[in-house]
Amino acid sequence: MSSSQTTRRALPERLPDWGVAVLESHHAPDFHMEWRRHRFLKVVYVLSGAGQLWLDDRDIAYQAGDLLVVPAGTRNRLEDTPGEPASVYVLCLSRRHLACDPHAESRLSAGRWPRSVSLAKRAERRLRRLLYQQARGGVDAPIGMVAEALGLVAMLLTPEPRDGSPEADARAEVRRYVRELDGRFFEATTLDAAAAQLGLSRRRFTQLFREEAGETWLDAVRRRAIEHATWLLGESELSITAVAFECGFQDLSTFYRRFKSVHGCAPAAWRRRQRGSR
Known part of the structure; x- marks a missing residue:
């Protein structure tokens, strides 16, 4: 990536009237971020690189594929590991959009979300759609962006039960996929694409899908x-x-x-x- 595409300072984080904004930031090797505190929820997805998320006096290591949650009112900054400048998506969401669930904010734990290949891929796709909607603009952009942002929050708030083993994680991801297929079957492309979406081999996905659904993917x-x-x-x-x-x-x-x-x-x-x- 050329230097003209990277930034040495953190980008401004401001909300439009409809309360959703998303940033794409590619850090230069000498990137520096001053302490910030905002009145909105922030979700950061790490595309590449590594470093520490500072929340007040607490530091949390991050790497590619991590999702980081910064609650409203929390003092925060990102500090990249030397030699590993990060690229990130940053979702900023007004607290008023969470008012429909009085417990939503308290359930969004500050820091790094439990790692999951499937969750990371789904979050990245939503953030890419948000960037597209934001860039395209138009009268439908606000409602579309609010819907996508709340969809991402819902993903974070409905994790699959896990026992920590790769086998249990894989099965939980396939079970979720089967459950969501009723409303997303029209997005399905190929068996290979479905397996890749969950970070599984074609053979493993095929086996787990049949066990969970009682029929083949096709x-x-x-x-x-x-x-x-x-x-x-x-x-x-x-x-x-x-x-x-x-x-x-x-x-x-x-x-x-x-x-x-x-x-x-x-x-x-x-x-x-x-x-x-x-």
């Missing part, structure tokens, strides 16, 4: 897609093409083939039959 994704398509065809006025793409199918021929294998007829014929019986 069968689970296809079943949910056809179930949702069936509901949309019966309850909405969406075109066949729109239904196919909303359910995650990238081409109509695959959608027609999968739908017919389940219902014995094409989507349009199924829709006509359903509406004719009402």
